[in-house]
Amino acid sequence: MSTVLNVPIARTPEVAPAASRRLVARFGRGSVAVGALVAGIALWYAVSYLVLSPQRRFLLPAPHTVLSESLLDPVHLRPMLVALGETAQVAGMGFVAAAVIGIAVGALMSQTWWLERVIFPYAVVLQVVPILAITPLLGLWFGYSTTSRVAVCVMIALFPIITNTHFGFRSVDPGLHELFTLGRASRLQRLVRLELPAASPAILTGLRIASGQVIIGAIIGDMFFAQGQPGIGTLMDDYRAQLRSTDLIAAIVLAAAFGVVVFVVCSAVSRLAVGRWHGSGGAR
Structure with a gap:
């Protein structure tokens, strides 16, 4: 006569859905x-x-003083918003120009070894030389208006785009290169169908870094090149000279908030583009 033992089977803990884990992680980071x-x-x-x-x-x-006397006062806030809009336009033009130049230069460096050896040292020099030391020279070359402001933005944002683009193109799996070689792909086909898609996470990372750099460059340009429509940096310099610390802090807060918004937007674009299949897109 056989007996059947009723052995309780341990239940495996339920795995929280991925969406719930992401929600908890985001709540933790937000907290x-x-x-x-x-x-x-x-x-x-x-x-x-x-x-x-x-x-x-x-x-x-105090914060409530800055809020009540500057940020919530239309008389003080309106010129800051107008100036911030001018700075945003300069930063946008500088960002587009730096993106086009940086991606092109980084891609060219990855295709030809001698171009890498020729260009990369000058890219490093551009990064290590303080932008404040070059700014007066830009004024002599391009004048003291919008063109010089855009030039400052381009110079300060180029290095991260060039280096990340070059790194992305050089990080393609060698096995995929061999596969394209077996398929007798041309240099252009290899560039467009293999290297550019594979390098896109690194390129987007460089653009995300540069998005913050161009805002710094635009504000520096505002302070040095005051001709034309004043930017937020011009107002900061005026407030400093007039000892209007409440308005100065309010302008700094607005510029910082604008920088955060730009970074968040660039991070969201990066997540949408490559976040599903690459960790650099910011997906967690």
Whole structure:
């Protein structure tokens, strides 16, 4: 007579859906970001009220003072938004020009070894020389208006695009190159069908880095080249000279917010383009 033992079968824990895990991860990252923002505002208040005396508090007005007297006052806010729009246009033109030049140069460097040896040292020099040292020379060459501002943006954004494009083209799987060789693909077919798609994650990473660099370049250009429509950097320089620290901080906050928006947009584009199949797209 046989007996059947009722052995309880351990249930395997249910695996949380991928969407739920992503939601939890995003909530965690968002909580850290909000916590850092709150800590920064608290530190700002502490310095304004505990470190600075009432006579010197104008050096760092409290956040609510900046909000009420500048950011929520149309008389003060309107010229800042107009100037920020001008800076955004300059940054956009510089970004497009840097993207076209940087991707083309990076691709050419990856195709010919002697071009890499000729161009790369000068790209490094362009990166290591302080842009503030070159800016006066650009004014002599291109004048003191929009053209020089765009030139500053291009120079400051070129290096990450060139290096990431070159890295992306050089990182193609050698096995795929052999496959295209067996298929007797031409140089153009290999470039368009293999190397460019494979390099796209690295190219997008370079563009994402450059998107922040061009904003810095546009603000620097505003400060040095004041002819024409003033940008947000021009207003910052004016506020500094007039000791209008409340408006100065408000302009800095607007410029920083604009930079964050641009970076988020570029990250979203990168995720949409390559996030499903490559980690550099920002998918988590």
